[in-house]
Amino acid sequence: MTELQQQCELLRSLHRPGNPLLLPNAWDAATARAVVAAGYPVVATTSWGVAAALGYEDDEGAPGDEMLAAAGRIVRAVDVPVSVDAEAGYRMEPAELVAALHAVGAAGCNLEDSDHSTGGIRDTAVHAEWLAAIRASAAAIDYPLVINARIDVFVPPFLAGAGMEAYGELVPAATDRAKAYLDVGVDCVYPIGPWESDALGQFVSDVQGPVNVTHWPERQSSAELAELGVARVSWAIFLYEDAMARFADDLGTLQR
Numbered sequence: 001m002t003e004l005q006q007q008c009e010l011l012r013s014l015h016r017p018g019n020p021l022l023l024p025n026a027w028d029a030a031t032a033r034a035v036v037a038a039g040y041p042v043v044a045t046t047s048w049g050v051a052a053a054l055g056y057e058d059d060e061g062a063p064g065d066e067m068l069a070a071a072g073r074i075v076r077a078v079d080v081p082v083s084v085d086a087e088a089g090y091r092m093e094p095a096e097l098v099a100a101l102h103a104v105g106a107a108g109c110n111l112e113d114s115d116h117s118t119g120g121i122r123d124t125a126v127h128a129e130w131l132a133a134i135r136a137s138a139a140a141i142d143y144p145l146v147i148n149a150r151i152d153v154f155v156p157p158f159l160a161g162a163g164m165e166a167y168g169e170l171v172p173a174a175t176d177r178a179k180a181y182l183d184v185g186v187d188c189v190y191p192i193g194p195w196e197s198d199a200l201g202q203f204v205s206d207v208q209g210p211v212n213v214t215h216w217p218e219r220q221s222s223a224e225l226a227e228l229g230v231a232r233v234s235w236a237i238f239l240y241e242d243a244m245a246r247f248a249d250d251l252g253t254l255q256r
Contacts, residue, residue, distance in 0.1 A: 007081040007107040008144040015210040015231040023234045029077035047085040049240035060116045064090025072104035081107035094133035108146030132184035149181040154193030182209040204229040
């Protein structure tokens with residue numbers, strides 16, 4: 001196998017329910033190197049942090065070629081598999097997106113079901129068909145890309161400040177999407193948003209496939225998430241936000 005194929009298979013093998021892959025998300029080469037130096041076996045990017053470092057907003061506010069070029073710099077900076085947050089695919093056709101991910105050396109990718117052109121969520125069947133085309137395009141070039149399918153049904157209520165009862169009502173819809181995406185060959189599903197333990201445990205049990213969750217501050221610990229059976233834990237934007245807050249605090253002390 002090529003080095004990239006080996007990295008893909010290593011990344012895939014690290015998705016172990018109950019013993020999750022921990023992913024402190026990086027946003028440039030320096031933070032990626034820090035993740036590896038701390039002993040983590042994989043680097044995952046945060047599109048929010050990458051876009052901000054490039055001077056853009058998240059949710060595909062940055063041009064896809066700039067985001068992918070940044071991903072390529074991260075890949076070249078480390079010797080471990082890199083999973084790239086490719087958002088909703090930057091309006092690329094499946095074969096074009098797969099070729100771009102392959103060119104930068106991504107071992108895996110996040111692909112979300114938000115439709116940034118409308119501000120809504122893609123139809124489940126339509127998005128599943130698109131994910132199937134991503135998988136087929138990767139297979140056509142013998143590229144065992146690890147696909148983490150993000151499920152965004154919880155994003156609108158979160159942004160609106162809804163309580164946990166609103167999330168609970170959406171668990172069946174998230175479960176249906178997860179099953180549809182796993183059925184077409186994705187490796188992991190990522191229902192992004194805050195979770196209560198009971199609901200998350202039920203979701204993991206019902207989905208019967210690898211599940212990625214976000215490590216939310218002041219919620220479940222990594223150990224508790226492992227007990228619930230998740231296979232992958234991401235820190236998403238939180239490390240970026242913490243770093244920028246510390247930077248701002250330090251700046252405030254310089255004039256004292």
